[in-house]
Amino acid sequence: MRDYSRSRHGYLCQTNEGISMTIAIFGATGQLGSLTIDSLLTRGVAAGDILALGRNQDRLARLGERGVRTTAIDLDDASTLDGVLGGVERVLLISASEPGKRMPQHEVAINVAAAAGVGHLVYTSALQAPTTTLPLAAEHKATEELIAASGIPATYLRNGWYTENHRSDFDTAREHGVISNSVGAGRIASAPRGDYAEAAAVVLTTPGHEGKGYELSGDAAWDFAEFAATAERVLGTPVRYEPLSSEQEREQLRGFGLDDATVGFVVGLNASIAEGTLSLTNGDLASLIGRPTVPLEETLRSWV
Numbered sequence: 001m002r003d004y005s006r007s008r009h010g011y012l013c014q015t016n017e018g019i020s021m022t023i024a025i026f027g028a029t030g031q032l033g034s035l036t037i038d039s040l041l042t043r044g045v046a047a048g049d050i051l052a053l054g055r056n057q058d059r060l061a062r063l064g065e066r067g068v069r070t071t072a073i074d075l076d077d078a079s080t081l082d083g084v085l086g087g088v089e090r091v092l093l094i095s096a097s098e099p100g101k102r103m104p105q106h107e108v109a110i111n112v113a114a115a116a117g118v119g120h121l122v123y124t125s126a127l128q129a130p131t132t133t134l135p136l137a138a139e140h141k142a143t144e145e146l147i148a149a150s151g152i153p154a155t156y157l158r159n160g161w162y163t164e165n166h167r168s169d170f171d172t173a174r175e176h177g178v179i180s181n182s183v184g185a186g187r188i189a190s191a192p193r194g195d196y197a198e199a200a201a202v203v204l205t206t207p208g209h210e211g212k213g214y215e216l217s218g219d220a221a222w223d224f225a226e227f228a229a230t231a232e233r234v235l236g237t238p239v240r241y242e243p244l245s246s247e248q249e250r251e252q253l254r255g256f257g258l259d260d261a262t263v264g265f266v267v268g269l270n271a272s273i274a275e276g277t278l279s280l281t282n283g284d285l286a287s288l289i290g291r292p293t294v295p296l297e298e299t300l301r302s303w304v
């Protein structure tokens with residue numbers, strides 16, 4: 001067995017001959033998955049000890065070129081997972097990408113992990129999933145419950161908002177000099193995907209995380225007035241924030257040609273954010289990765 005012992009600065013791996021310690025990643029072909037693989041490699045995990053799982057053949061092939069083991073799977077087709085986790089010790093289940101369809105997909109992955117007897121299942125959940133009113137979180141809460149019922153030793157990485165979710169706001173600021181929505185004074189403790197990926201790599205390569213749920217978020221929470229001021233500094237052109245009521249936002253989005261379901265989703269999400277569902281700053285993310293999270297301004301500067 002390999003013994004992943006924690007040092008303050010990272011990862012220590014001791015190997016007894018012959019037994020591998022494979023880390024399998026569902027969602028390895030996605031953005032968070034690929035950054036997590038980068039972090040695992042940086043922390044000294046051998047590429048051959050990583051098993052990348054996903055549908056996208058091109059991205060799997062690119063990972064294969066780096067020495068990562070790959071298997072094409074589709075969580076909508078359980079037969080593609082037969083035997084896939086044999087010999088795997090740890091699994092990262094990155095939540096699947098289509099809200100509303102995720103429960104059966106996650107259930108397939110959890111069942112396969114339980115049948116394979118994996119020693120540790122790490123799941124990327126949503127901030128405060130057990131209690132939040134965030135519209136997207138119900139499937140995460142239900143997935144955590146499925147994992148708990150499976151009996152697999154588990155860790156929940158309750159990821160807050162990606163700063164990258166606001167790339168389009170930054171582009172709008174650049175183009176029009178105004179950002180408008182119904183979030184109002186709601187604050188968002190965002191961090192870029194790379195920070196969450198690093199946290200996942202830490203949890204997968206150091207001991208003592210089983211049975212824990214981490215509420216992960218950026219060190220500082222910002223509101224849209226501050227986002228606009230930051231964008232103005234970064235762009236060097238005037239940017240202002242225009243708060244809208246939910247009804248004004250509904251009209252605006254309809255005017256953009258969005259269908260009723262999408263309009264309802266966005267307005268509901270923004271109402272929830274306005275209530276503070278993404279504002280938690282507890283330092284868990286910085287503490288796991290051993291450094292401050294990347295500030296909003298630094299991410300915006302990387303987009304110029």
Ligand SMILES: NC(=O)c1ccc[n+]([C@@H]2O[C@H](COP(=O)([O-])OP(=O)(O)OC[C@H]3O[C@@H](n4cnc5c(N)ncnc54)[C@H](OP(=O)(O)O)[C@@H]3O)[C@@H](O)[C@H]2O)c1
Binds near residue numbers: 029033057073094
């Ligand atoms: N915290 C946030 O702000 C935030 C924002 C957006 C999303 N999320 C959640 O975080 C997850 C990771 O984010 P991301 O940016 O990395 O998303 P992403 O780039 O869209 O990656 C999603 C991953 O899920 C895989 N996947 C989806 N359906 C699948 C299926 N039926 N079978 C097998 N694999 C499937 C994709 O595989 P292929 O590409 O190979 O098809 C891909 O690897 C998302 O899936 C979503 O649940 C969080």
